[in-house]
Amino acid sequence: MTLPKIVILGAGLGGTIAAYEIRAAVKGKADVMVVNDSDDYWFIPSNPWVAVRWREPEAIKVHLPPVMAKKGIGFTAVGAKRVHPAENRIELNDGTSLSYDYLVIATGPDLAFDEIDGLGPAGFTSSVCRTDHASDTADAFDRLAADPKPVVIGAAQGASCYGPAYEFAMIVDTELKRRKVRDRVPMTFVTAEPYIGHLGLDGVGDTKGLLESEMRNRHIKWITNAKISKVEDGMMHVEEVNEDGTTKAKHDLPFGFSMILPAFRGVPAVYGIEGLTNPRGFILADKHQRNPTFKNVYSLGVCVAIPPVGPTPVPVGVPKTGFMIESMVTAIAMNLKAELGGQEPVEEATWNAVCLADFGDGGVAFVAQPQIPPRNLNWSSEGKWVHLAKIGFEKYFIHKIRRGTSEPFYEKLALHALGIRKLRFK
Template sequence: MARIVILGAGIGGVPMAFEMKEMVDKKHDVTVISDTPTFHFVPSNPWVPPKWRKPEDLKIELAPVMKKKGIEFIQKAAAKVDPINNQIQLADNSTFAYDFLIIATGPRLAFDEIPGLGPNGYTSSVCHVDHAAIAAEDLDKFMQNPGPIVVGAVQGASCFGPAYEYLMILETELRNRKIRDKVPMTFVTSEPYIGHLGLGGVGDTKGLLESALRDKTIKWITNAKIDKIEPGLIFVTEVDEDGNDKKKHELPFKHSMMLPAFTGVDAVRHVNAEGLVNARGFVLVDEYQRNKTFKNIYSVGVCIAIPPIEKTPLPVGAPKTGYMIESMVTATAHNIADELAGKEPAHKATWNALCLADLGDTGVAFLAIPQIPPRNTTWSAEGKWVHLAKIGFEKYFMRKIRKGISEPYYEKLILKLLGVTRIKEKGE
């Protein structure tokens, strides 16, 4: 009997556990190790600061769900992965051995790379539900004494969608409160242009998002490098297309949310085992989601290494969207099951990008098949239906997680909502 361990219990780790258990049933043990007792639905975090959602709305207790599925759940932080000895050292100095390890930790949020960045500095974050709860407190104070707002993503960031979402959700909330006229808003991003999204743009995302910002009288700065953040002031260097300094900006703010760059988590990035991770601590995988050096280690989600889509003046990472992660999970479950049956891995993730970006009272959706150009399908659209679709998907996803149901969440629901099933089936 093999012991299959999943490290992490987020958007990738929890569906991974469900699908892996269904593939191997009672023949093999499946264990989830997580530093938190709850699953968090990260895509809805931007709704927490304006109190469109409560933090508890986005959390699910994992122990009872895992028990019902016959999955062992260990709520302990991992100190270090030891791929040489096939074990994980936990924070309490105990160890846990594995035959197969699936790393699904998500990223480390690299706030430390820019002075003053993050909840321990002077800006807010929506990368974690607990950070979003802190942002809600800051926003409450802001509403009593409004002023300039600065939202965006720093150099090296790879997840830009939540920045656009948070910006436009706040804009909608300010209009609802009848105080939008008191709040100058600026979007600051390391992207070379609005709507790049780390993907080189998808369809007309450049035009759609530029139009949305113009319509709401929101200023923007692209190719923006954040130098430091002080109380109420962000220091920005705008660079030219060659990456040379072009203009300096000092942006005052009363409230700011800036997405950080990511690295691998400490338990993985500090491992002294060549070939497991890259220089930023992201897990190196082949086309089967398997590490080439340690072949009993697989990885899914934001913690894997993917090269940038293209060269840009400032570092811009490639995002790992939910649809893409879902395909990694399915491929990994089938490949480990094949290995246990004495076969070689043969299943590959599709790595398609599908995103529903809520813009407060409307939204932008885009689909890239595959995510990395050149693409077979490039599509984008806008409308209030995107806002409503994202609300529906949140409810659907959370209900399935609570029930411990493994299925292609994005494949079954979002493609129907977007009306692009025909595109996928015909391969257009």
């Protein structure tokens, strides 16, 4: 008898753990296969460390084919050219097609550097969004340290990931101090957020106060409500707007080194498919992570469409943190198990947030339950312990991917951070 086929599109943080957890949930009732555009998994949260040579790229890489084979999961790194949900088919990059009974989309985002003239690795700014980007950024950082010049770091309009920008600004500050050149490097933080510490979440606890204080202590100036209009070689043009969207000031920021996080959009394989995606190419999903039009398509992670927490003068997206992604994975695994048993999906993801923002010599942690306000739990803290916790987090999670385990992690992290053993994020 031919078993139903579940295809997972993407093998980043969400797709990889989804493969493990779905396989464990449906074992014997369906075949599970992963389609990715690379043989390797990269631990993206460590990219800021790669960009200042605190990590080598190989240290955060997991070669997936042998792990997937050991777990009985099919795997191909050919990559997807286009999803055809009306036909239950994925068109692959080698010209072949792969049919499925259920599809789980976990592609992550397409990086929209091209939406701002001169932005990104193909232009004049660096990136930590991918590990190969971060490796190139390390070369640019070495040139900065050898020939100190002004630095501009931040997140562009429409970005939906802010933690790594704050992390990288602080890490750069720390490493420049270690190299004894910080006093020769003026730093400016540029962000679309309406205030420092907004994070796309309208703040968590006192992230505004904590991050503003940290930036003052490190002599980092900032511009909020910022639109980057254009980047030229050594010069960034930024428009700062008022609450009503009118221009407040225009800034021409000279730089010798810059890292700006871009806006995200859906990947080309899904972008513009009516009923599947929103206008930005993000996957539409109901409370069970299932697409309303194509009922056998689920989605998780950064590729999922989530509306902003509220209007802001400059567009600000909502981040999809690891805790939220892990809860999406569990909900999908349970819902697929139910569907294969002839039942309707009932599981819902617990959209809570846990974040460790490492600053190299300290850091800020926060827990939000739920991620989008109003919240039942709204907590943030700072200290050297965050830096140590981030190191432990990296080691544990990479080990988890290498072992192919589906055990949950982020709830344990939240409980450890809070020091509360009886709390459960349900």
